[in-house]
Each structure stands twice: as C-alpha cells, then as structure tokens.
Amino acid sequence: MSSSVVEARGVGKTFGTGDGQIVALSGIDLQIHQGDFISLIGPSGCGKSTLLRLIGDLVSPTTGTLVVNGKTPGQARLDRDYGIVFQSATLLDWRSVQKNVELPLEIMDFPSEERPARAREMLDLVQLDAFADHFPWQLSGGMQQRVAIARALAFRPSLLLMDEPFGALDEMTREAMQQEVLRVWRETGTSVVFVTHSIPEAVFLSTRVVVMSPRPGHISDEIVVDLPRQRDQDTREQSKYFDLVIEVREALRKGEKGGGAL
C-alpha cells in the first residue's frame, strides 16, 4: 500500500511515578497506511484507548518513537491532521447541529462564508441535513454520534480517531452506525483508527484488526481482514466473515493466556 499515516516503533507509556507506576503500554510497533481502517481490540486495561490517545497527542509516549504523517503527533495535532470521536458525542448544547459541525471550522479560521456550505456537506454525508437547525438534545443517541462524526470530518483530516464511538448505543443502532461509518470512510478516503471491544464490530469495519493484551498493554496479534471494502448486512452472514470473527476471538484468548492472566 501507499504511504504511512502512523508509524510507531517501540512505543511505551507509563503513568505515574515511583511505586504508583503503571505500565499502560510497552513495545508497540504499528504501521497504519493511507486509507486503512484499523481496529484496536482487546480486554479493558490493554491500553487500546491509550494507544489511540498517543496517536492523537492527547497523551505523550514515555518511550519509543511515534510518527504521524511524517511529523511528531504534536505537530500533526497543530496541523489539524486528525479528527476525533469519543464514546460520548460531546456536542455543545447551546449550538445547533449545524453550528456544532461548524465549530472546528471557526476554530481553524475557515472563511465565514465557506463554513455553512461545508457543514451542510458533512451533514449530508451523515444524512442529517434535515436536522441542521435542531439542537443536540433533540436528537437520539445515534444521531448525536453522527453529528460528532460530521464535526470530526468537517475540516477533512487525514486521520479519523474513534474511541469506542458506538459503545453507548443499542445493538440495532450500532449496526446501522457501522454501515454509516464504512460508507463515510469509502467516500472520504480518510484513514481510521477505531477502538472497540466488540469482535464482530472490529471485523465488519476493518481492513486490519490489531489485537491487544494487558499487563502490560501490548500488541499480541494483527489480523488482516480480506473482505471487500464494499460491505453490507449480507457480509455479516458470509462464512469468510465468521471465520475472521473466530480468528480474532482465538487471538484474543491466546493473548490473554500469553499475558499470564485468567
């Protein structure tokens, strides 16, 4: 594949000092290419969220080197190279849906006449254009999360970071959101790093599933998902899909044994 978006070599993260030290991550080697959809999966405490936050420069690594788009994560953040979506939509109550999507554009000094059109375009992308003038609290959880995705993509970042974005949604909405995010990914060509603890979700979405294990957090396996990029509800019923789900599940179990726990 083409150029690297993220390159991690020997990355580790230790929280706290002295006796209270917790090694959250150690020896992380990871390469993410342009257009990849990477899922980080693993039990809680495996450092998957920490890895995502390291890539996004929300925390800094203790050891190793991490390069995002050929720069330090800090520089990439200042260059507005990534958009982020959290588990909670984190929309601002006092702004309409449209104005929420315009928020990054305002902060990044996009010309004021350009902002509404761009926000509309993004709302169109997540199919919420009819709700532009609504307020966040008038929307369902799934719709709020789609607004958050529109906001994260509004300034066309090269990398979309998603930290368990559908964790708070019910199963039906969740499946619909997965298809939505795949469609957005195909249409925008953005690289995605997606943290989840759902095996089917990881397989359905990803081009590659990164399996992580705890104590200390490390990558125990990487599974290439060689399903076609165009996926729909039928994909979930294909035997190839089931095989991959089983493969990821076994990798997770092996990782737990390897980590010496349970």
Added chain:
Amino acid sequence: MTERDDLIRETPETDVFASFEGDLPTIGRRSSPGRLLRRYLPAFIAFLTVILVWEGLTRLLGVESFVLSKPSEILTSFTETFTTIWGAGMRTLLEAATGFVIGTSLAVATSLAAARWVGFRDGMLPIAIALNATPIAALAPIFNSWFGLTNPFSKMAVVAVVVYFPVMINTTRGLLEVDPAELELMRSMAATPAEVTRRIRIPRALPYFFSSIKVASVLSLIAAIIAEYFGGPQNVLGQYIVNRAQLFQFPDAWAAILVASILGVTFYLLILLAERRLMPWHVSFRSSD
C-alpha cells in the same frame, strides 16, 4: 406527526436509520395564556390567603399597629405617600443597581483570571471563600467614613462588595467545571486557551453566573438598605424606614418595605428574563411536556 415525517429525508442508498428516528422529543411549545394562568393560580391564591388571614387576625386580636400593621393600613399609607417612598425607592435602587454592576463586573473579571491562571486561582479562591462567609454588610460604617456619609458611593461600595463574592465564586466554579472530553475535543482541534474560554468555558459558566446574579440581585437591595441604616441622606428607603419607625408611623415603614419588595422582585425578574434570552438552550427551559 406529519411534520416529523417530513423531516426524515428519503435516503435511497441506506434507509437503515429511518426506523431509529421516531423518538425525537417535541420541540419546546410556547405557553398559552390558559397554561400560564393554571401555573400561577396556586401562588396567587396563596398570596391572597396570607393577606386576608393577616388582615383578619390583626383585626380580630386587636394587634397594635406598631406591633404589626394591617395590610389595609399599609395600602392606605402606600397610596398616600407614594411619591415620597417611590422617589426614595428609586434612589436606593440606583445605589443597589450601580453597586451590583460594579460588583458583578469585578467578579467576572476575577473569575476569568482565576480560570486562566492556576496560581492566581490557588492564591485567591480560599481567601474569597473565607471573605464570602464574613457578614460583609458590617463594613458599611467603615465605607461611610472612607467615601463620606452623604456620598452615595459609600452605599454602592457596600453593595459591590456584598455582590462580588458569591458571583465570583460561582462563576469561577462554572468556568472550571467543564467536561474533560470537551477540553480534549478542543485540544484535538488545536484550539488556543482563549478559544476554549470563549467557546466552552463561558457558555458552561452561564448557568452558574445567572444563578449567582439572581441571588446577588436580591442581596444588592438588602445591602443598600442596610448601608443606609448607618446614616446618610434622608431621602432613601433605609433612612425613611428608620425615621418612620422612630416616629411610630409603622404603616409608613411597612409601605416603604413594600416598595423595596416590589423593586427586589422586579430586579430579580429582569435577570430571569435576561437568562432566558441568553441561554434558551439550557435544560431548565426545555419544555418537559
């Protein structure tokens, strides 16, 4: 319901969402006069009952006017002395409102500084909380000597100090109590601290600010009248009440208190109105039915 159906756009590619979007809360409906009447009727009835019981009991038990004046006497005095007490009320209100504006402005400025600089906050806040627990109106005689007994500013200063602390402490809390995820979101967009303050902290602090100035609006009139008790020009509410009480003209004193009460409620309602204007999005104003 047809309106809602119209909102859902036909999406031929994926209409997987269509079935999940039925649970939209209805958008806030305007209150009709009938609803307003039903809402405020109990309060109105309670108010009338209190007045009637007051009047009835004072008559029945033959309570002397200097112990507790009858509502009818107070009303008579109110209409007869209206020009005097209303004029006095306006002068007192001017002191209260000016002190309120000064105190609130200084409080907001301090809060913004406290939210911006941790060192400033750590140094200032404990002192502020201690001073807030002090009965600051007791400063009135000192301010009278600083600024002059007849200078209205001596009263405004008392009001400003009384208003300052609750507004400062609450507004600072509001500016600081921000969802960490919102801060991370702003960080991911490489927003400057000024941007964070403007777009997150200030809107988040507005509810705290408004509840504090609602309290402060009431405090400001109390502070102004108490400051007036300690001396100064005679044509203000505090001095008028003291004088009439000393002359055993209690209905007059009560009538002046009624003026103070009307002014206090009006002040409070004005702020309530401003609050609704400035943050119509706030959860307390969303229609619940």
